[in-house]
Amino acid sequence: MSVLRELSERLQRGQAKEVEALVQQALDEGETPQRILEDGLMQGMGVIGERFKANEVFVPEVLIAARAMHAGIAVLEPHLVSAGVKARGKVVLGTVKGDLHDIGKNLVRMMMEAKGLAVIDLGVDVSAERFVRAATEHDADIVACSALLTTTMTEMRHVVEAAQAQGLRGRVCIMVGGAPVTDAFREAIGADLYAPDASSAADAALAHCAGRAS
């Protein structure tokens, strides 16, 4: 088995120490940082994302796979920097004001990172102003807002309005998601993208960033 394939499989099983060692082994064997990232780490996490979407694996398996990916990236990061490998896009992410739920938001972060996107995670209970400030500060491509409660999803409208007020609309894409959120709601509040699950959110975000880059 090639080292990259083994890397992918160990990552899928959440074996962080083995992933760390295999990243180092791949570097020692002369693999490029980009190939290790894309064909090893991201490939493995991509498989987990698809299996999660198909209800073949569940949240704990995604969590340990993501932890293994982070362990691998920690080894790889200096090499990625010196090789000039850049993120495929930048996303400011958070759960909206008044809402403390973070599982869905964390899954979105993991899936987006697995697609090579840089995620600035603002955490939970994030005000519209903080979203917009972070988007400006980090020159983000996307602001992604999560909500689990019907009482807090309405905060997403404030994020759209705050982005509008700061002149960011057209420059920054507003993505919304969470259990009670629908595409009809997205349309009603004037947001740009809706995704029904974490994996789709990552796909949509990547597609958006790729579209901007091309």
Next chain:
Amino acid sequence: MNGLERYLGTVAGRAVDDLARTPILMQFAAEFSGSDYGRFAADHCVLVEANVRCAEVFGIDQLSCISDPYRETHGFGGAVTFVADGPPRSTQPLADTKDLDTLAVPDPMGSARMLDRVRAVERYARDHAGTYSLLGWVEGPAAQAANLRGVITFMFDLMDDPEYAGALMDVCVETGIAFARAQVAAGADTIGIGDAIASQIDPRTYEALIQPREKRLVQAVRASGAFAKLHICGNITHLLPGIADLGVDIVDVDHMVDLAAVRAAVGERVVITGNLDPVSVVRNGTPASIASGVLDAYERAGNPYMVNAGCEIPAGTPAENLAALCRPLPYRA
């Protein structure tokens, strides 16, 4: 038939006049009665008044004690704060340590928030026994463990240290049993077990670690003379074999699950409740679409069945929509 007769008849598998209605009310009830969620969760008098008012206005057959997940967590030493327009917030007593000895030992009759729920049951029993079913509530083992450790941390525990996760859930089960018994002694005829997080766990881990502990809790509830009802938010399709083996009397089913599949798994004894989509159908739909949704759900679930949304009736649901959900629908043999 009054609400209790309709409810007991359904659980016993007998023919009833209309389908029993058991929607889950929290923030909606608080606001409908002119209060707010913070006061509803903090004071059993507000909770009781709000639920009784909704039962009378909408024709609901059960009075419930559900408010939030942090009754037991407070007993374990969590610091709970209340907010007017959202669920209470709590610290996680085991967020930074795995040491179970650091936990306070909750006493249902001594811990303020647990006792407040027992008082709610007592008040229902004093004023409404014989008229409505009285629903007590406890957290399931996985949900309570997650309340103590934090959801993500507990999920890592399940993967990294299953022995510890099991020991933690054992503590939670013992507290759940004591809390359930106190509510049954106060007059509850049914104890709901909320184990929301379980839907996010793979079937193998569920069957190995969570299901046996849920089963112990169910057995204790039934041994105390009450019916046991399971509520797991989210998609439980992958857990159905284990759920079918729990021995519950009633199972709540969320909107993304096929009721026919649930019926096939749990057999003809267990009451199924559900499963209209709380947001897109109950909150955002029309009375006509809700009525049609109830008929569809009954068709797929078959008897014994009780009318319910897949989960809590969301805040902001128009009153006419809840009225449509609760409109009497004749039982069909």
